Amino acid sequence: MKCEKCSEFRELPLHLHELYMFCDLLRNKSDVYKLSKNELKQETEAHTESIAKWLKLASQLDNVQLNPFRYEEAHYWCESAGDELDSDAYHNSSIITPLTRFLFISNALEETYRFTNSQYEFHYARAQLKNNSLERKRNYSAQAAWLLDEVYSDLEVPLHYGHKVDGYLAQVKEYQKRFDNSFDIQLENNGKLSFGLSLVRNIRNHIAHGVFPIVDNPEYSHECFNPKTKNLILNILGFSSRIATMNIQIILNATHHGFESEFYRYLCGDPDFGHKLEQCITPEYLRRLHLKQDFGLNESSQWAIRSTWEEEG
Numbered sequence: 444m445k446c447e448k449c450s451e452f453r454e455l456p457l458h459l460h461e462l463y464m465f466c467d468l469l470r471n472k473s474d475v476y477k478l479s480k481n482e483l484k485q486e487t488e489a490h491t492e493s494i495a496k497w498l499k500l501a502s503q504l505d506n507v508q509l510n511p512f513r514y515e516e517a518h519y520w521c522e523s524a525g526d527e528l529d530s531d532a533y534h535n536s537s538i539i540t541p542l543t544r545f546l547f548i549s550n551a552l553e554e555t556y557r558f559t560n561s562q563y564e565f566h567y568a569r570a571q572l573k574n575n576s577l578e579r580k581r582n583y584s585a586q587a588a589w590l591l592d593e594v595y596s597d598l599e600v601p602l603h604y605g606h607k608v609d610g611y612l613a614q615v616k617e618y619q620k621r622f623d624n625s626f627d628i629q630l631e632n633n634g635k636l637s638f639g640l641s642l643v644r645n646i647r648n649h650i651a652h653g654v655f656p657i658v659d660n661p662e663y664s665h666e667c668f669n670p671k672t673k674n675l676i677l678n679i680l681g682f683s684s685r686i687a688t689m690n691i692q693i694i695l696n697a698t699h700h701g702f703e704s705e706f707y708r709y710l711c712g713d714p715d716f717g718h719k720l721e722q723c724i725t726p727e728y729l730r731r732l733h734l735k736q737d738f739g740l741n742e743s744s745q746w747a748i749r750s751t752w753e754e755e756g
């Protein structure tokens with residue numbers, strides 16, 4: 444049973460799809476700087492279009508398939524060995540599909556960090572005037588976390604974000620107890636805006652460093668296997684994906700420069716409903732696109748709402 448707050452959420456793939464569409468409608472770009480020999484130089488650019496592409500992949504991902512028989516010949520003579528391989532493939536696929544989805548979302552999050560770099564350089568330079576011993580954050584994720592805590596701390600976050608972070612933390616504590624993987628933060632909510640992001644970064648690092656557990660198939664495990672372990676892993680991946688996606692919403696909410704795409708102009712220039720769409724496709728929608736509602740950037744919601752508007756005349 445889902446709690447009341449969680450049942451207000453759209454399913455994760457639709458949440459991802461809406462954010463992908465939103466980022467694509469923005470089509471913002473932002474300079475990315477690099478410090479070399481004490482001089483700040485513009486090196487590359489970050490694009491919301493790239494964020495959109497990774498989110499689109501994450502939203503469209505259905506199933507990562509495995510072929511357990513590729514180098515096995517036992518199934519020719521032993522049916523039960525075949526059953527076990529099938530069962531293993533099904534089990535592994537049920538873990539690596541959400542894991543792959545989380546990695547795609549993490550790539551979208553990386554590009555979001557890069558997108559905020561110019562904001563970081565601007566605010567860091569100002570803060571340094573007041574405190575010249577202020578340490579410069581080297582990597583983009585730490586820069587984004589600094590912006591959240593020091594510059595955007597009063598930002599209005601997407602509805603129920605705090606509730607999701609609480610749920611995530613409870614699962615992360617269980618995971619830490621079970622697998623003893625190390626975290627570079629205290630597993631207590633410090634009340635900072637960047638806390639959810641820090642949890643995501645730690646889990647992402649566990650995967651990158653190969654210590655994230657690929658748990659055994661409970662059906663064929665030779666050891667005494669607790670089926671709750673698999674659920675725990677799936678919950679960690681689900682929460683990590685949701686919190687990472689909501690952080691893209693939070694960060695872009697503070698740093699985007701409004702809609703700059705042709706497609707946005709095309710939608711809002713629609714002779715019948717352009718003016719109504721313009722009232723729906725707003726920066727405010729970025730804070731609410733994870734919730735169930737009549738309006739959606741996905742086509743089926745758009746057709747549904749257009750036909751309601753048609754009836755209203």
Ligand SMILES: [Zn+2]
Binds near residue numbers: 446448450606610
């Ligand atoms: Zn809940």
